[in-house]
Amino acid sequence: MRITVKGLSKTYGKGEAATKALREVQFTIEQGEMVSITGPSGCGKSTLLHILAGIESIDSGEVWIGDAPIHTWDDKEIANLRLTKMGFVFQSFHLVPVLTAWENVALPLIAAHQAPEKARVRALDALREVGLIEKANRYPSQLSGGQNQRVAIARAIVGKPAIIWADEPTGALDTDTAEQIIGMLEMLNQHHGTTVVIVTHDPMVAGRTMRTIRLQNGRVIRDGGTAQC
Ligand SMILES: Nc1ncnc2c1ncn2[C@@H]1O[C@H](COP(=O)(O)OP(=O)(O)OP(=O)(O)O)[C@@H](O)[C@H]1O
Numbered sequence: 001m002r003i004t005v006k007g008l009s010k011t012y013g014k015g016e017a018a019t020k021a022l023r024e025v026q027f028t029i030e031q032g033e034m035v036s037i038t039g040p041s042g043c044g045k046s047t048l049l050h051i052l053a054g055i056e057s058i059d060s061g062e063v064w065i066g067d068a069p070i071h072t073w074d075d076k077e078i079a080n081l082r083l084t085k086m087g088f089v090f091q092s093f094h095l096v097p098v099l100t101a102w103e104n105v106a107l108p109l110i111a112a113h114q115a116p117e118k119a120r121v122r123a124l125d126a127l128r129e130v131g132l133i134e135k136a137n138r139y140p141s142q143l144s145g146g147q148n149q150r151v152a153i154a155r156a157i158v159g160k161p162a163i164i165w166a167d168e169p170t171g172a173l174d175t176d177t178a179e180q181i182i183g184m185l186e187m188l189n190q191h192h193g194t195t196v197v198i199v200t201h202d203p204m205v206a207g208r209t210m211r212t213i214r215l216q217n218g219r220v221i222r223d224g225g226t227a228q229c
């Protein structure tokens with residue numbers, strides 16, 4: 001699904017307390033691209049990702065996910081699109097501590113009303129894909145940071161999404177583990193044609209994507225090529 005952003009602006013708060021988080025942001029990401037979004041702290045990266053994923057509202061402009069003009073959609077329509085077409089990976093993994101690895105991975109399928117047994121089989125397949133099948137019955141507290149991030153990636157891909165959004169996916173990991181995680185996202189991008197959009201501070205991560213969109217003070221100041229952070 002092509003991602004199209006036109007004249008996107010976003011302000012938090014009002015009057016004196018207003019913060020302009022995004023100003024007239026514009027770009028297109030084609031299906032199957034792997035793109036990093038970089039820029040200094042507070043420049044609007046997470047805000048942009050949340051808007052693209054339909055988690056945050058916008059003030060003006062347009063956001064299209066494929067044929068869907070999500071700037072005109074209500075929460076329920078967007079929630080359905082998120083569940084069926086998008087996967088998420090976060091810096092802090094966001095796993096449920098009282099569920100095992102495979103149960104965490106199965107969650108989006110259960111939320112989408114899949115039968116539990118089918119959800120379990122698909123969760124195990126996704127864990128196999130990220131090389132963690134032997135840890136399927138472990139709890140997050142019994143896994144390393146890199147392993148937990150692989151569980152989170154398995155959860156992101158279990159519904160076979162067209163797009164994966166990742167916000168600082170390597171932020172909590174050491175360099176070697178970070179490289180493994182990026183390698184895994186590259187593999188998904190190349191083998192399945194999944195669009196991968198990664199917000200990152202890490203020059204190693206940005207250096208591994210074909211395209212980098214750089215933000216500063218809410219504006220796109222560079223778009224294209226690999227770039228330093
Ligand atoms: N919910 C909110 N309410 C008010 N202001 C917000 C909110 N979320 C973000 N902001 C402000 O909007 C601007 C952009 O924030 P954002 O989180 O998108 O930055 P970022 O580039 O992701 O930063 P970092 O690299 O530190 O994660 C910042 O000035 C921030 O303080």
Ligand SMILES: [Mg+2]
Nearest residue numbers: 045046047167
């Ligand atoms: Mg952020």
